[in-house]
Amino acid sequence: MKKLFILFLYSLPFFLQSQTNDSTQIRALYDFNLTEGNCYENLRSLCKDIGHRLSGSNSAKNAVKWAELLMNNTNLDTVYLQQVMVPYWERGNLEKVYWKNSKGQKTFLNSSALGGSVGTNGVLKAEVIEISNWGQLQDFGKSKIAGKIVFFNRVMNPTFISTGNAYGSCVDQRHSGASRAAEYGAVGVLVRSMTLKFDNNPHTGSMTYLDSTNRIPAVAISTKDAHDLSLALTNKDVVELSMELSCLQHEDAISYNVIGEIKGEEFPDEVILVGGHLDSWDIGEGAHDDGAGVVQSLQVLETYKKLGLNPKRTLRCVMYMNEENGNRGGKHYAEMVRKSGEKHLFALESDRGGFSPRGFSIDGTKLQLEYLQGFKKLFEPYQIHLFSKGYSGVDIGPLKNGKLCLVGLVPDSQRYFDFHHSKADVFENVHKRELELGASAISSIVYLVDKYGLPESESIKK
């Protein structure tokens, strides 16, 4: 490793000289993306011609066909489907949640069943008990919780600057709330929506059951409704909560990762991967999550094609299936890579929305991190400043092997959870230029990694 680093240092003068060429090339990548790129139109088509596309659904099947056709139309060298079995959950038609006061008045809640939840099998009626941290579950104990609906109302912390961190510190109640409440005999779960916005828009998302606990239904409610319900509970105004959900978990279904690539001229066996996930939740249009990521990823390869650039290494775009509720696509892809021994150098995922890009979150070795930080100056004219150690993405995560460098595109995070997993995640809420700037930033870092390689890879200095 040390030897490679020394080789790398030796190549530094050459490297610095060529930064002028690089800055010209990066300017050309941005210019193309901001004037002739198709990612915005592709996103429109995905959102409007296909719509939302939960794993296993008919529209997910349509999305696979859409993606394959689009890749073929982009004249990639190879386009193929990688089969993967995915869970198939359906919300069903019935979703009704309300609470009743002592006068018998009903207050209906803006709700969205959590993905993976069982149905209520008729109407579930029970008292509600509010919980704002895990400790309270234990404090209340079975005596107070059994037979009730637990209402998880922990608020996302607004003082986190990155909203992703606020989400990360709170999403456990959505993910594990049902199973943990069931341990105490709860019969159902309400969860405050994962958003910093105070509105009537409920946000769904994944949850899982432990095999050891009863499977009780779980539903997200809007932040305003959560606030009002909490107030009503404090005022002892809530007699009972009624919940009716017709969710169904079907047999696993056949689906696909959709893959397209441009063969590398010098090192065709080395793969540089860009990707996002094709599946989405079953409400809204999956525009930011993650329509944006898949169209940006394809845009990188389209840009190479349209500008007549020939990559040294193989550029591969992967549109993963089933990030939202299982990550089967990501796991299966990584397994296939391990089995085939195919060499991956670099993998970048865009799955944090199509907002104005701020930089990159790098999950690689120290040397790789410093190496990529060496490109910082080239990105300054584009207001790309973040080159920090951090998490990459759910789909590419399983590729992690200690050598491969994983990277996540980091857009501005402030508006992401306004839309995420909700009806509001539609094409109209994605900004054309912001989306294109993201595609440009990815194209630029891919260009540099393809041209110069990466330390701790066999190809550095080739």
Added chain:
Amino acid sequence: MKKLFILFLYSLPFFLQSQTNDSTQIRALYDFNLTEGNCYENLRSLCKDIGHRLSGSNSAKNAVKWAELLMNNTNLDTVYLQQVMVPYWERGNLEKVYWKNSKGQKTFLNSSALGGSVGTNGVLKAEVIEISNWGQLQDFGKSKIAGKIVFFNRVMNPTFISTGNAYGSCVDQRHSGASRAAEYGAVGVLVRSMTLKFDNNPHTGSMTYLDSTNRIPAVAISTKDAHDLSLALTNKDVVELSMELSCLQHEDAISYNVIGEIKGEEFPDEVILVGGHLDSWDIGEGAHDDGAGVVQSLQVLETYKKLGLNPKRTLRCVMYMNEENGNRGGKHYAEMVRKSGEKHLFALESDRGGFSPRGFSIDGTKLQLEYLQGFKKLFEPYQIHLFSKGYSGVDIGPLKNGKLCLVGLVPDSQRYFDFHHSKADVFENVHKRELELGASAISSIVYLVDKYGLPESESIKK
């Protein structure tokens, strides 16, 4: 100057030590703004209780009262009005613009008279000639232009990363188009709206007449309409254009800059200014332009008050009048400062929208620039990266004297011109957290400048 720099270097160890305290204090400023700050609610009130507020209008008068009351309610040490005479232009009720083809069919245009335009005094009908650069005016000459309506259709360049630069390189056609076309005998002017968005939303803005030319009416049309009209002209489908505007320029009116301050404890005679402009165009609600700036500026002083911080220097919030069509407030304020000899150390303007802040644009001496760049590390946790030499703001610009450091808050620019000067610039299009993060960034830099002073000021090292 050198002496001061050396003094500054001497103070460096102390300075570095105290960065820990500073980072704690900045964290507290952000925490307060993101949880208890009132700027979002103040913006709602300005937009909804007052609405748009063009200089001289009744609603501008209401805005002055609103601002004075709000400052008083914030318990500032001093609140006062600074009288200034402002232009008073009215659009009037009538605004109708359409073109007619050879079959007599009319196509109505989404239009907005430019601020300052004369009315048409009845219906103006004429042929249209399209111009995309100044050179064409000369090329066509009087023979082709006289008696016609000139259609300025230069497109904002999408490859600029900062949309402000794209605007800056294009806005001359809006500002000077009427006078320059009148030199060639044109009878009216249409201008493509200053936005990168392709939609039906027209954007107004200021224009001025030269005394030497005829005053001909000028109106902005939406980008889609500009595109379609251009196409129709190419197809020789446009027989004539009809324009009817009832704009009126009244006598100058009395108005006010609204000023509030907290007296400094150690150096009360040194002023640190934060500001924006209270006036807006007469369509929309002036939410981003510049409701955001004025509520953020006041938020800085409110934060000091609520957190019980006593500034060393005098913190002054100035809500300027008449930035949009005359900058009378900014010029008058600067004149008063010069007359009184009042010492200003630092002035910051927020007038680029209430979007996610990216940093600061610094118009000061080299030493001041480097000094402020020394604070960069403290801002990294808040994703504030830009500390570059650049333009500050229209209102504070006249204060420039070679010593005072002028700064503009730089938010992400991608969405600004979607809303700017149009019906779409409403409260609903401002994001609560983005607005608050801007207020936090301003509070933080003001805190540092107040605490440490600035080089090339008499107070450094005090």
